[in-house]
Amino acid sequence: MRLVVVSNRVSAPNREGKAGVGGLAVALRAALRERGGVWFGWSGRVSEAPAELPHIVQRGRVGYAVVDITPLDRDEYYLGFANRALWPNMHYRLGLTQFSRAEFAGYMRVNRRFAAALAAIIEPDDLIWVHDYHLIPFAAELRRLGIQNRIGYFHHIPWPPIDVFGALPGAGDLLTALAAYDLVGVHTERDAGNLARSFAEPVGGMPVPAAPRIIALPIGIDTAAFRAAAQHADANSVVQRMISGLGDRPLVIGVDRLDYSKGIVERLEAFERFLVANPDRRGNVTLLQIAPPSRSEVPEYEQVGRQTDETLGRINSSLGDTGWMPIRFVKRSYTRPVLAGLFRNAAVGLVTPMRDGMNLVAKEYVAAQRPDDPGVLVLSRFAGAAEQMREALIVNPFDKFEVAEAIGTALAMPKDERIARWRVLYEGLCRHDIGWWTQSFLDALTASAPLAALPRFSPGVSRTETIA
Known part of the structure; x- marks a missing residue:
């Protein structure tokens, strides 16, 4: 057949x-x-x-x-x-x-x-x-x-x-x-x-x-292949440059197409709220948002691009200084090995779409983590992945205060709790792969x-x- x-x-x-x-x-x-x-x-x-x-x-x-x-x-x-x-x-x-x-x-x-x-x-x-x-x-x-x-x-x-x-x-x-x-x-x-x-x-x-x-x-995803890509990604020059530029600052990462369904503007505002509520974190944490443009011929996508640029400029100009920008925003796509390496080095994976069928970024982030020191997934309850990935920190993306609190919880979470949550999530990815x-x-x-x-x-x- x-x-x-x-x-x-x-x-x-x-x-x-x-x-x-x-x-x-x-x-x-x-x-x-x-x-x-x-x-x-x-x-x-x-x-x-x-x-x-x-x-x-x-x-x-x-x-x-x-x-x-x-x-x-x-x-x-x-x-x-x-x-x-x-x-x-x-x-x-x-x-x-x-x-x-x-x-x-x-x-x-x-x-x-x-x-x-x-x-x-x-x-x-x-x-x-x-x-x-x-x-x-x-x-x-x-x-x-x-x-x-x-x-x-x-x-x-x-x-x-x-x-x-x-x-x-x-x-x-x-x-x-x-x-x-x-x-x-x-x-x-x-x-x-x-x-x-x-x-x-x-x-x-x-x-x-x-x-x-x-x-x-x-x-699901090809869990084994993505984990293997992450394990070998530290030698990648793009990953090396990004990690060296962070210094000792923990990395929060988001990866999405530039689409209004992904909640990128709301995510930037939630990160802003986190920094306002935690002034001791200013200069000590960075959000990397990767958002390649898509469907630019559709007017609604042009509008979300403008809104994103305006929000990004306001936050970086009001909270940043000469030695630190709160948000690094990249409007281009990267290969899967590069993304795997960036995920592996991120303390928090911020996956907060306003609505999504599944969202495989959430699963790729978990697959890429170091078993002995994993990061924490913050996940929208309106992503399909939330039905399976209950050990993530599940948030309402419409509530920027709730998302801001989850970022703080993730960054402060003890290692033993991070490992326990990650193990359950990873085992699920292995059972239900692509x-x-x-x-x-x-x-x-x-x-x-x-x-x-x-x-x-x-x-x-x-x-x-x-x-x-």
Whole structure:
């Protein structure tokens, strides 16, 4: 049985085999190599007249099948409905949700065209695994083309309550489309419950579709590989320069895309509150915030960039001096080995998104720590990781005083307590790593029951399966 992975963006390895090294990409590539298969999606290129059939690059047992999109597709499907309507809505930000019928039509059109391109190369026994919010209608479009294969979907961002999701025009159509999947995975019990209840209530006067199977399956990281990278990272020149520049000051670290859902402005203000409340700490601790820009073409992301710059300038100018700046802010990305080394040398990992599907930075920070002298994770209770990582200091990111107090608690925590908390967290990362997550989803998708006999939701019933 061949595996077909579908995602919004696909980056084929070059001839030397180098490709993206994100945790999910590594895991999916390993699963594809084991089974043989195809990774299908957008090439990242924009073309005035894209080919109807995918361009396929073969690397061993894996074929990377990519299609281009038009400038209009990019504006309506990607920058428009996916990232100005679905993304803010699913992160509970109704005030930022911008709906356009033209962009919704473009989103559906691109999914239809992607499905037609993949259908041309599908084999009868292929197992299809679709990823994330860009592709909610994908299975429904395949079904319209007569594809009867088993199709699973994993939703990597939060699924909001029905009162939030139902406010999005087109929500009923999206639920109807989602019902075409045989299995839908989300990261947390909260998201699974929200999704189940979405199928239990009519949306916009539309009849309630029969729901797919829903599982709560928290994604992990390649724990062993990330720990190994951290162990060897002290020799890295970037890590050495950063650590030498700190002197004896403890490091507090945050790593996020520059996105309004990550709570970066609120985090900077919480660190400011910590310094104001603890004047003896001024000059003696540094926050390093790494925040590479993303989706800069979307106006809301330009705005969060401006807000961040203004907040950063105010804090550093009011609290810093000639020999010390409270916050070092870097708007660029670093390789995973560099991040692993920085995490390993940070006394506090500050992971405080306002809302997040999972947040793997929290898990990477824990995996990178020294077992005999680990740092402390401060984690938003609105990150999916908080359901698993209860030994972290769990905080409300909307309350900057609470976050400030947690920073102080983390920096003052005795070593024996830090070690005890870290051990429990690390053991959980080892048990539920990225390989476990991948295999668990595929096992659930390939359950031995015939396709028509798989258990499904009934209207009015909120039932989910949990893989723990």
